[in-house]
Amino acid sequence: MVDEKARILQLREELHQHNYRYYVENNPIISDQEFDFLMHELQDLEAKHPELFDPNSPTQRVGSDLNNEFETVVHTRPMLSLGNTYNREEVADFWQRVSDGLMGAPFQICCELKFDGLSISLHYEDGRLIRAVTRGDGVQGDDVTANVRTIRSIPLQLPVGGDWPRQFEIRGEILMPWSSFDRLNKEREEAGEPLFANPRNAASGTLKSKNSSTVAQRGLDAYLYYLLGEGIPGDGHYQNLEAAARWGFQISKHMRLVSSLEEVFAFIDYWDTERHNLPVATDGVVLKVNSLAQQKSLGMTAKSPRWAIAYKFQAEQAETTLRQVVFQVGRTGAVTPVANMDPVQLAGTQVRRATLHNADVMAALDLHVGDRVLVEKGGEIIPKIVKTLSNSPLKGEDKDSLPLREGRGGSIPFIDRCPVCGSKLVRYEGEAAHYCPNDTGCPPLILGRIEHFISRKAMNINSLGPETVDDYYRRGLIHDAADLYSLAPALSKGEGDAIALFTPPLEGKGEAKILASIEQSKQVPFERVLFAIGIRFVGEIAAKTLARYYGSMDKVMEASMESLMQINGIGEVIAGSVVQYFANPVNRAFVERLRGYGLQMEIGEQQKQAKSDMLEGQSVVISGVFQHHSRDEYKALIEQHGGKNVGSISNKTSFVLAGENMGPAKLEKAQKLGIRIMSEEEFLNLIEEDTRYVQPTH
Numbered sequence: 001m002v003d004e005k006a007r008i009l010q011l012r013e014e015l016h017q018h019n020y021r022y023y024v025e026n027n028p029i030i031s032d033q034e035f036d037f038l039m040h041e042l043q044d045l046e047a048k049h050p051e052l053f054d055p056n057s058p059t060q061r062v063g064s065d066l067n068n069e070f071e072t073v074v075h076t077r078p079m080l081s082l083g084n085t086y087n088r089e090e091v092a093d094f095w096q097r098v099s100d101g102l103m104g105a106p107f108q109i110c111c112e113l114k115f116d117g118l119s120i121s122l123h124y125e126d127g128r129l130i131r132a133v134t135r136g137d138g139v140q141g142d143d144v145t146a147n148v149r150t151i152r153s154i155p156l157q158l159p160v161g162g163d164w165p166r167q168f169e170i171r172g173e174i175l176m177p178w179s180s181f182d183r184l185n186k187e188r189e190e191a192g193e194p195l196f197a198n199p200r201n202a203a204s205g206t207l208k209s210k211n212s213s214t215v216a217q218r219g220l221d222a223y224l225y226y227l228l229g230e231g232i233p234g235d236g237h238y239q240n241l242e243a244a245a246r247w248g249f250q251i252s253k254h255m256r257l258v259s260s261l262e263e264v265f266a267f268i269d270y271w272d273t274e275r276h277n278l279p280v281a282t283d284g285v286v287l288k289v290n291s292l293a294q295q296k297s298l299g300m301t302a303k304s305p306r307w308a309i310a311y312k313f314q315a316e317q318a319e320t321t322l323r324q325v326v327f328q329v330g331r332t333g334a335v336t337p338v339a340n341m342d343p344v345q346l347a348g349t350q351v352r353r354a355t356l357h358n359a360d361v362m363a364a365l366d367l368h369v370g371d372r373v374l375v376e377k378g379g380e381i382i383p384k385i386v387k388t389l390s391n392s393p394l395k396g397e398d399k400d401s402l403p404l405r406e407g408r409g410g411s412i413p414f415i416d417r418c419p420v421c422g423s424k425l426v427r428y429e430g431e432a433a434h435y436c437p438n439d440t441g442c443p444p445l446i447l448g449r450i451e452h453f454i455s456r457k458a459m460n461i462n463s464l465g466p467e468t469v470d471d472y473y474r475r476g477l478i479h480d481a482a483d484l485y486s487l488a489p490a491l492s493k494g495e496g497d498a499i500a501l502f503t504p505p506l507e508g509k510g511e512a513k514i515l516a517s518i519e520q521s522k523q524v525p526f527e528r529v530l531f532a533i534g535i536r537f538v539g540e541i542a543a544k545t546l547a548r549y550y551g552s553m554d555k556v557m558e559a560s561m562e563s564l565m566q567i568n569g570i571g572e573v574i575a576g577s578v579v580q581y582f583a584n585p586v587n588r589a590f591v592e593r594l595r596g597y598g599l600q601m602e603i604g605e606q607q608k609q610a611k612s613d614m615l616e617g618q619s620v621v622i623s624g625v626f627q628h629h630s631r632d633e634y635k636a637l638i639e640q641h642g643g644k645n646v647g648s649i650s651n652k653t654s655f656v657l658a659g660e661n662m663g664p665a666k667l668e669k670a671q672k673l674g675i676r677i678m679s680e681e682e683f684l685n686l687i688e689e690d691t692r693y694v695q696p697t698h
């Protein structure tokens, strides 16, 4: 049990990082398939341990590509992702589920290609493109309209007199065709700039560019695959897309309507090989129930619709020779073995490096320099070695009787010291990776800690990006996150210093902006400071719990293992980690410096009264006459649980707390907008306030 709990915490942490690398940095280090496997493992473990539920678990959201530089807008309808699978049985199960869900009624499935780019939501009004929004975290995304306008296959104005509805939304995928991708990477190579790993990253990086003329030059393209809104032409998804094609949208010509599972498999088989002849990257097929009425009756799960599924193609493989293994230290301290190989053509690109993940994977592969190896590229990102061929038995051969590798290089051991700082590596119980433990002295780890410190959910120093941090660190301007707060005095000494500090000048953003956001971070509440200092296993939730329980940094620093473990939600792993963190004098000194710079080291007055954050982010309207508490008391209760009391009902209202005689106009408005009406008892149950002992106030 303890192991499974630790594994859940570890998977959450890892998936959060992979999410960030994928959606924000456009620089994933694992393939989609590996990501999905980790996610499935976490989903299974969480299902087994409902007591460890965490609303901030990566399983509870669909990833985020939110970028601080664009305006964030809330989606009119949430952008859900699709359930996905890599095997045919699950496709057959999907078919069966649909058939059962529709009580055996006949249905058609629309088979489509799964385009490998980034999803976009386009809004049209009176035939004009008015807004384009990225998926973001599924609830809100970035407004990238100016950039999207430069994509030539997206119509800005629909043909006058067409049968398009006055208002609608159409979703699809923004892609960088292989031809544009190859050209762009060639230019970047010549300019000595880092290359994009695949067209999806290139498309995503391009769409997030601050300069729309860059976007215009990069040759992006778009395929649309989902029409939404009232007044769309008919009940058929396929037919609606045909209409959208008439209005000028680029709709894939490879969609097929089918009525049997055999036809679905035929579509999958055909495109598994034929996709390599397409001008854009695809990574699977999407199967959708065609009738909108049937879609509606099948409904949704919390994360994805029950009427659609994505089948992902298996990764491609090729054979080559292993030359060397090098070891890389990541920002978390995890050491990753990387294979250098003879270049080989794989999934459209030349591959010379492959990840070997960890010591166990390396040992299982039994690698020797000079081995023939089978390389796989899942999700067309970083390839990996799946098998050594030189010691695989041939047909009819017994593995144990195979000859030794004569004339080949020796076997390759895993290292026991950090290749960067020389510290002895450690392997935590239940973890696959070896770690460099020197988090206060090893450069990649220090950078990782600073990046975590400035991140949005921590100190939110949003004018600084990882590249600037790397740059400052390399130039010796900062040695840890606390040094950020001494950049300001250095600057105020005079212009000469400012120039020395910020050369070369930062593109588009002045040093003043950086200093202002560093200064502003001093107001960030204590719970986020506690999260920001980077105690292993102390995520946002644990930091909040600790902050509320102890109230100040001093108390957290003094807390014993016994005291920590009494707290609901804090187990052995987190407690041990907190104690260990503050046992290190370097960490204590770091915290003291932060205190000296004026960061919040205690919870605020309002939070002292907080009882929970179960209503965080929720806007609640109070209406009617109540039995158990006065209106003011309810207002206070809402605030004590992290919610906001607002006066009037709008589509932003989370629910209405309704007493007797709620005004008819309010009731009608709430019903029209589909907003939940909650009774007094329901609300009190929700916040677990025991009404039996509460005196009626009137």
Ligand code: IVH
Pocket (backbone or CB within 6 Å): 080, 081, 082, 083, 112, 113, 114, 115, 116, 117, 118, 119, 172, 173, 225, 226, 286, 305, 308, 310
């Ligand atoms: S339909 C509710 N159709 O795959 C249905 N998605 O997780 C929404 N994608 O986020 C999506 N090609 O970015 C759909 N033909 C297609 C697609 C497609 C690619 C992407 C999309 C979505 C992800 C599924």
